[in-house]
Every structure is written in structure tokens, then in C-alpha cells.
Amino acid sequence: MNCREWEARINEVLDNRGSLDGDPELARHARECAICAGLLASTRELLAGVALLDVPPCDPQMADRVIRELRTPERRVSVGLYRVAAVASLATAAALLLGAMLVFTAPEGPAPIVEQTEDLPQPSSEGVAVVQPGDFNRDDLDRDMVVKLWRETRESVDGIPTLLTGQPESSGDAAAPAQPDGGIDGLAESVAGSFGFLLDVLADADGPPQS
Amino acid sequence: MSEDVRELIDRCLAGDTVAMAELVELYRGHVFGLCYRMLGHRQDAEDATQETFLRVFRALRTYDRDRDFRPWLLAIAGNRCRSHISSRYRRPRPRRLTGDGDEMVDGSPHPAGERELVEEVELALDQLREEYRQAFLLFHEQQLSYAEIGEALGCPVGTVKTWVHRARREMAEWIRRRGVVEEVER
Numbered sequence A: 001m002n003c004r005e006w007e008a009r010i011n012e013v014l015d016n017r018g019s020l021d022g023d024p025e026l027a028r029h030a031r032e033c034a035i036c037a038g039l040l041a042s043t044r045e046l047l048a049g050v051a052l053l054d055v056p057p058c059d060p061q062m063a064d065r066v067i068r069e070l071r072t073p074e075r076r077v078s079v080g081l082y083r084v085a086a087v088a089s090l091a092t093a094a095a096l097l098l099g100a101m102l103v104f105t106a107p108e109g110p111a112p113i114v115e116q117t118e119d120l121p122q123p124s125s126e127g128v129a130v131v132q133p134g135d136f137n138r139d140d141l142d143r144d145m146v147v148k149l150w151r152e153t154r155e156s157v158d159g160i161p162t163l164l165t166g167q168p169e170s171s172g173d174a175a176a177p178a179q180p181d182g183g184i185d186g187l188a189e190s191v192a193g194s195f196g197f198l199l200d201v202l203a204d205a206d207g208p209p210q211s
Numbered sequence B: 001m002s003e004d005v006r007e008l009i010d011r012c013l014a015g016d017t018v019a020m021a022e023l024v025e026l027y028r029g030h031v032f033g034l035c036y037r038m039l040g041h042r043q044d045a046e047d048a049t050q051e052t053f054l055r056v057f058r059a060l061r062t063y064d065r066d067r068d069f070r071p072w073l074l075a076i077a078g079n080r081c082r083s084h085i086s087s088r089y090r091r092p093r094p095r096r097l098t099g100d101g102d103e104m105v106d107g108s109p110h111p112a113g114e115r116e117l118v119e120e121v122e123l124a125l126d127q128l129r130e131e132y133r134q135a136f137l138l139f140h141e142q143q144l145s146y147a148e149i150g151e152a153l154g155c156p157v158g159t160v161k162t163w164v165h166r167a168r169r170e171m172a173e174w175i176r177r178r179g180v181v182e183e184v185e186r
């Protein structure tokens, strides 16, 4: 028995609430190994000391306290109030979440453009001319045009490459590609969608808008 | 679970307050011991004990009769204690578990040698991580099973065993370093 096995044995004995004196194997190794002998002696002392620890007595009136409390109706009312408050809080949180989703979710439209461009095998040599004319849904033409114009303007001003141009991110964070629906792109699409909606309304009222 | 306890529970479910009082009397020592060792404060432990029994009586209909009653009860007590611990903020636990302080057990009648040993054990307990200390005391002092401690502390039995083993080892090392065992024959 080596020291490691001996320690495993001592744990096994104590886990089963056995006596340290009742195991001849423990004693044999302890006679040969000063380190384990010291551990055995200090463990004995430790357990002797633990047996001397006291816990204060529990309130002898505990049963009365519990039954008195059980008979008190206010606590139940307050528990009921807590539940109502919890449900109200959840409902409010859900309403806020829904509102936030309505505000921040981009209207449908540009997503097909992104899917198209993600499949591009090469960085586009045509700059932002990724969105092919054939990809336009005629009904969304004006809104998509706005998206395209917005992106062209942004890139020409900032020089920021995006997924739409097919160029890699300059940040070098390959594990975190730009999210087409998030961040500035999502905002752009959201704004463009709203703008497109306005154009649609104008088109209904005044005929096709001039580009 | 013994037939006596089963019958007691049936009477509690029927609204018999005498049976409720008997159930509290039967288990308040276990529950209070657990709460005291988890919370370290007598008053907190009594509050948690009372809350535990209130929860038990309100949830008694949901109790699975095929399970032992005591682990279920101690799991509720452990939950109450964990709620207490997370809600009270940064109140230090008492440094001494016995002795003459406000929160402690007073007037321990131990002779000088024993008192010294108890003090060393308390110091050793103070060196432990909180979860080691709780697991160790629940196992060695409160004599709970590993399964019961796991339920009370909300962690797997294997984890509890590891904590108890480490606590034992660290405390034994502490006691050896402090020279407490020099008087003990080798």
C-alpha cells in the first residue's frame, strides 16, 4: 500500500463512518511511513475535536412558532401579492421585449441580397456592384435601391469593407464576421426599409418616384 | 420511511396541528443543525428552520411518499439557507463556532485540554473554503449522509465527497502543523 492508496483507504473508512483503529492496513502503512502516521494522528485529533463542537439548542417553542405562523392569513395574502407582482413584472418585461423587437427588427427586404453576396466565391472586383439587377424583386425595387445607395455612400465615405462588398473584415477577427442583420447594417436596413415604405406610399399617391 | 412518520404526515395532511407539532419536534434538531452550520448565526438558523417547516407543511401534498422524508425536508432547509445566504449581504460569519460570543454556544464545559483542541478545530475550520466547511460539518458533526448533504447544498454527491475529503485533509494538515498532535502518541 503506497501513500496515495493509504489516503484513499482512510477516506473510504471515514466515509463509511468506520473506525480508524479498526483497519489493520491503515496501521501497517502508518508504522512504515512517518508522513501518513502524522496524518493519521492529526485526523484522529480532528475527529475528536469535531465531536466536542456544540450547536446551540433550537428554540423549544419552534413548533408553536410554526403553527402560529401557519394560522396567520396575512402571510398568504402577501405571498399572493408577490405572485401578482411577479406576473405583472413578467408581463411588463414581455411587453417591453416585444416593443423592442418591433422597433429594432429590420423590415423584410434586404436579406436576399445578403444571401446572394455571401455565396460569392471571390471578393468583388466591382466594388459594391454585388446586387445584380436580376435579384431585385420589382415590388421592392425602390427600397432595395435605397439600401444599395446607402451602402455605396457609407463605403465611399468610411472605406469600411462589409460582407456586401465580398471583402474580408479589416479587423482581422475571422471568428466574428459582420452580422447582416445586426449593428450598423441592421440599422441601415431598418432605416432603408422605412424609407422604402415611404417611397411606396408616395408612389401610390403620386406615381413612380424620380430617382 | 417509518410507519410512524408516514402516519404523522397523513395526520398533518388532514390538518391535525398536534401532528404538525410532533413532526416539528421530531425533526427540528436536524433542520436547525443544518441551518446553523450553513448560516453560522443562531437567529438566522432559527428563522430558516421556521421557514423550512412552513414550506414543508404548505408543500406536503406534493411530497412523494416513495422518497425518504428527511432528505426531502433537509433539501428544503438547504434551499432556505441558500436564499438567506444570497439575500443577506456580506455579513461575516462568526469566527468561532463555540465560545462566549453573541452568536456562539456559550459556557462550553470542556476541560482546558479539550477547549484547546476545540479552538484548534475552529481555527482549522476557519481556513476552509465555505463549501468545504459546510460539507465537512454536515457530514462529521451533523452526521448527514452524502446524499442528504448533496440535496441540502444542491450539488452532486461526488462533489460533496470531494469537498469533505479535501476539508479533512486540509484540517488534518493544519492540526499537524500547529503541533496539536505532538502530545499524541505515535
Ligand SMILES: [Zn+2]
Residues within 6 Å of the ligand: A002, A003, A004, A006, A029, A033, A034, A035, A036, A037
Ligand atoms: Zn505514507
